[in-house]
Amino acid sequence: MRTHRDLREFPYNGLVSFGLDNEHYRGVMRWVDWYGDGSLYVLDVGLACCTLEFDAAAPTAAGRLPSLDERARVAIVISGTVTDRLAPAVAAVIDGCEQQAGRRPVVISFGACASSGGPYWDSYAVTKGVDQLVAVDAYVPGCPPPPEALAAVLDQLMGRVAS
């Protein structure tokens, strides 16, 4: 049986880079020091409602990315619907994060829209999942997922057992 996954195309060949590694963008891109110890920095690409759950999950406010310990990890959370119009910008932010952090970020698709288009999978204007733009490491279902779901995925990523 054909499902929505059979409808998906990959309209973008590789990420678009706008050179987001200059001083200006370092100030604009905000990262959360998730465990407060510099081991994991998390950036939210807040596109729609799911970003409110990110805000609820984040233990502290986001700030500029400091220079990283070589073992530090970075994660990007796509929170919300990726519209076709905005897709190039989302791809550019993800690429810019990799440049800025100097390592490949873990990409988390947070919520139904980021995972597949969600309830808007049939829209003429929606990219059916951020994995159309970039390889995703973890897909978190929910509409929106509760904040605990994001915390659990990050704990799992870092090999930490939730207390």
Place this chain on the structure above:
Amino acid sequence: MTDVPPNEWLRAVDALKTAGFDYFDWLGCVDEIGRRDCFRIVLLVRNLAAKAEPMTLNCWLPRDDPRIDTVRTVYAGAAWHEREIAELFGVEFLGGDSRRLLLNPEFEGTPLRKDEVLAARTGLDWPGAKEPGETDASANRRRMVPPGVPDAAVWGDRDDSQPAAEPAEVAESAGSGRMRRRRT
């Protein structure tokens, strides 16, 4: 609600603003296919100081040549709404801002017209098409059709010997908002 012909639209809107309706609320469009072969442009403005009822103006445009004056010279905020209507319905606003607003630059089509079928839904096997007690949906039964998908005999699987369905027929078949049985 007052109907205004297209050639008096700008004058009527300007008169409203002069009369004290200086708060632009919204400008919308309704595809009246199936009832009238028109787009209905609807404007709602308010006179906040007078605390009176808002004023609503309708302008009926022929569906095959929808053109109307821009009112962004009267209410600057109308420009955004006009761009949205132009992009999603294909209405031309004379003297208006013709830039794309919400859709991808490569996008083709006017998706809010009721005869434009939501292709993604028609391209898939709807899980609800199966009957209770079925695993493979057999082809010959009178299937349930989901909302938003026209009857295949109208659009999608039409007999080659028949001419294409009229837009009104496609709109009516796709737009019922209910699931229903195929006709054949």
Place this chain on the structure above:
Amino acid sequence: MSLPEPSHRWIRLIEPACTSCMICARECPSWCISIDSHTEPVEGLPAGARERTRNVLERFAIDWSLCMFCGICVDECPYDALEWVGDVTQPGSSSAALVEEMVEKSEATSR
């Protein structure tokens, strides 16, 4: 004032109550419920009774990558075979991994 326990986080199938009527799959706005079933004759009818069949559920799956948690399926089920639970939905390493199969497969129904 204590907050109620979270409850609307996941939807569970109560398999014995499901009659494969298809109502939830048809009402779902996201098309995320997939159901397969077949019919079997009813056993143990009195002698002379006309043959009757019943639906046997083979597959009930929810694609959590599409579900918007509206709860229409839970409300519409005439047999209360779907219920809200408070467990957090589980992440997956692929989009396809978010499809949850809710019916245990037996030998007779494996495809």
